[in-house]
Amino acid sequence: xxxxxxxxxxxxLRSIIIVSILVGGISIGSAKSDICTARDGxxxxxxxxxxAQVEGLLExxxxxxxxxxxxxxxxxxxxxxxxGGLLGTAYSSISGKTYDIVIILTGTQSAQPGVFISSxxxxxxxxxxxxxxxxxxxxxxxxxxxxxxxxxxxxxxFWYQLPFLQYVLGSSKIINIQxxxxxxxxxxxxxDKFGRIFSGKRVLIVGVGELAENExxxxxxxxxxxxxxxxxxxxxxxxxxxxxxxxxxxxxxxxAAFTVLLVxxxxxxxxxxxxxxxxxxxxxxxxxxxxxxxxxxxxRIERKMIELTPAEGMKLxxxxxxxxxxxxxxxxxxxxxxxxxxxxxxxxxxxxKLVAQTGDFFTxxxxxxxxxxxxxxxxxxSRIPRIEQSMLxxxxxxxxxxxxxxxxSMPKIDMGIYIRRGEKVVVSMPGEFADYSPKExxxxxxLKAGLPSKxxxxxxxxxxxxxxxxxxxxxxxxxxxxxxx
Numbered sequence: 001x002x003x004x005x006x007x008x009x010x011x012x013l014r015s016i017i018i019v020s021i022l023v024g025g026i027s028i029g030s031a032k033s034d035i036c037t038a039r040d041g042x043x044x045x046x047x048x049x050x051x052a053q054v055e056g057l058l059e060x061x062x063x064x065x066x067x068x069x070x071x072x073x074x075x076x077x078x079x080x081x082x083x084g085g086l087l088g089t090a091y092s093s094i095s096g097k098t099y100d101i102v103i104i105l106t107g108t109q110s111a112q113p114g115v116f117i118s119s120x121x122x123x124x125x126x127x128x129x130x131x132x133x134x135x136x137x138x139x140x141x142x143x144x145x146x147x148x149x150x151x152x153x154x155x156x157x158f159w160y161q162l163p164f165l166q167y168v169l170g171s172s173k174i175i176n177i178q179x180x181x182x183x184x185x186x187x188x189x190x191x192d193k194f195g196r197i198f199s200g201k202r203v204l205i206v207g208v209g210e211l212a213e214n215e216x217x218x219x220x221x222x223x224x225x226x227x228x229x230x231x232x233x234x235x236x237x238x239x240x241x242x243x244x245x246x247x248x249x250x251x252x253x254x255x256a257a258f259t260v261l262l263v264x265x266x267x268x269x270x271x272x273x274x275x276x277x278x279x280x281x282x283x284x285x286x287x288x289x290x291x292x293x294x295x296x297x298x299x300r301i302e303r304k305m306i307e308l309t310p311a312e313g314m315k316l317x318x319x320x321x322x323x324x325x326x327x328x329x330x331x332x333x334x335x336x337x338x339x340x341x342x343x344x345x346x347x348x349x350x351x352x353k354l355v356a357q358t359g360d361f362f363t364x365x366x367x368x369x370x371x372x373x374x375x376x377x378x379x380x381x382s383r384i385p386r387i388e389q390s391m392l393x394x395x396x397x398x399x400x401x402x403x404x405x406x407x408x409s410m411p412k413i414d415m416g417i418y419i420r421r422g423e424k425v426v427v428s429m430p431g432e433f434a435d436y437s438p439k440e441x442x443x444x445x446x447l448k449a450g451l452p453s454k455x456x457x458x459x460x461x462x463x464x465x466x467x468x469x470x471x472x473x474x475x476x477x478x479x480x481x482x483x484x485x
Contacts, residue, residue: 034121035129036152038159043080047126053080054167057088058095061275070094072205072263074231074256074271074293077106077157082279083290089274090292091164099204100362101133102165102172105259106158106208107252108180115146115190118153118176121423125159127166131422133173136197140175143193146186153178157208171422171462172204179254184240187258195265200341200364203266207259211289212249220278223249224289227256231293232271236260268295305403306342306367306469313471316371317399320346321478323375324397337368343402343466344370345429346378348387350395356387361402361418361427361466371399395475400429400468410438411465417445418464419456424449430468 044050057080073090076083108116117140122131141149158176165172179187212223227248230239236257243253250256263271274292308316312334319330344367345359358374365373379387402416411417417428419442426449433441442463443453456463 034119034151036118036120036123036154038125038154038162039156042156042159043126043163045126050126050163051167053084054088054163057084058092058164058167059088060085061089061092068093068294068296070097070294070296071203071266071268072207072259072295074207074209074259074291075161076210076290076292077155077160077208077251078210078279078288078290079156079160083160086275086277086290086292087160087164090294091168093274093294094204095168097169097204098202099169099172100201101136101198102169102174102204102206103262104158104161104174104176104206104208105255105262106155106176106178107255108178109155113181114148115144115180115182115186116148116150116153116178117141118178119149119151120153123154123159123162123174123176125162125166127163128171129422130162130166130171130174132175134423136173137175139197140194143197144190147177147190150178161206161208171420179252179258182254184237184257187240187254187261188236191258191261191265194262197364198266201362205259205262205266205295207255209251209255211251211291213251213286213288215286217278217280217287220287220289223247224276224278224291227289228273228276228291228293231256231260231291232273234260234264234268234271234295236264263295267297269297271295306340306401308337308340308401308469310471312337313399313401313469314473316367316401317397317471317473318478319368320371320375320399321397321473321475323372324348324379324392325475325478329372333368338366340367341365342367343404343468344374345398345400345402345427345468346371346374347398347400347429348378348391348395349398350391355391355395356383357429359400359427361404361464367401392475396472397475397478398470398472400470402466402468405465405467408465411441412438415465415467417442418462418466419445419449419451420462421449421451421455421458424451426451 070093075090076086117137119137120132121134122129141147154176211227212220214220226242227250230242239260240253240257242248243250271293274294276291278287278289280287315333319333322328322330343361345357347357348355356378358378363370405415413434414430416430419426426445428445433444436444442456446453446455455461
C-alpha cells in the first residue's frame, strides 16, 4: 500500500482527490445507495482544511514504531477538539505500515444488544472513498450468524477515524462492527471465529471508546488506572469483570474486551499506553478519561515463499482438471499442501488465446482449497461469459502458485503485477505485455482494468509484484488418461 505522504503539496493532493472522484464516478454512481456519508457538520467539507487538521494532529506527538508489528490501537471517539491529540498520537504509530483490512469496532448508540456489521460498500469523506471488503463481510456474516448486517450503521465515533486512516494508510479497505450489550462468552466465541477468518491477512483492529466518566476527576483517574492496566495486560476477561464489578469503566466494556480478544488472536504480545488524559469541558463539568494504546507483536508475520516440486504441482493440476472436466474431486492430494498459503490463478488457453482466468493474489485459504474453489468458479454456470464444453476440447489448463516480491519499485519481466484501487482489482501475469518496459507494463495493467494508465502512481492504489510457479497440461490428454484408468 502506498502512503499518502505528508510532504504532498495541497495542489497535488487536490488533483489526486479530483481524479479519484472522476475515476470512481461510475462505481460510486451505480452503487450510490450503498455508499455512506458522514452527517453534516461532523468535520470540514473542505478537503484542504481537513487534511491540514489531521496532519497537524499527527505531528503534535509523533510516535516512531518503524520496526513494530502493530496489530491494534485503542482510541477515543470524541471530536477532534477534545480527542485530536490522542488520535494523532495513535495513528502516527501506524504511519507507513501496510494492512489488508482495518476493522473498526464501535459501540451501539442506544446500548442495543447484539453485534452488527455494516453492509455498505464504501464510506466517503472530503478526502475520498474508503471501501468495505464486501467478500470479507459476507464471510463474517456466514461464519457468525449472530452478527446482523445493517446498511446504515456508522456513527460519529466511527467517522472520526476515517480521515486519519486515509492520511496514514491511503486506500485500505475497512469494516465497521458495532457492539451492543453482549456476554463475554459470546464475544470470545466470535473472536475465535474471527481468528480463523483473519488467518494469513494483515489486519489492524481499531477499538473506539472512552474510559471512565464522573464529576470527580480523582474517581475517574482511579477507574482509568484499572481499565488501562487491563488493556495493557490484554486480559479481556478480567477487564470485563472489572467493569461489571465497578472497578473500571468504559463507554462500552464489550468494545474494549472484544478489541483485546481480537488483537490476542492476531498474536499481539502486550499493549503500550502512548497517552492518557482526563478531559473536561463537557456538560455539567463532567470529567472523562481517554487513552491512546497500541498492541504489537515481536515481529511481523510475513507470508512464506512456497516452492512446490513438479509432482506436487501436477497434483494440484489434476485436482483442477478433474473439477473443470467432470466436476469430480481428486482425493490423493499430499497432506503437506494443505499447510501452504499463497496466491492461486487458474487459466484456460485455447488456440494461443486466453479463454478464461480466475484466482486471487490474497486469500486466507490453503492452496488446495483455493485451487478447488477457483476451478469451480471458472466453469460455474453463472459465470459471465460462460465457459462452454466446446472450449475445453483442446484447451491448455495452467495452475499458477504466486509468491509476493518485496523491496522493488518496478517489476521484472518474469514478475506478475497486482493492482487494486477501491473495488477494482487487476492482474497481469508474468510475461504479459513482455514487449513493453516495466513502466509501460504497469500502465497497460491499469488500462486492462479500465483505469487511467497513470493510476499506478496514485497513492490510493495498492501495487504488488509476484512470481509464479506454473503447472500446465492439455485437458484432452487428461480426459484420455481418465478413460484409460
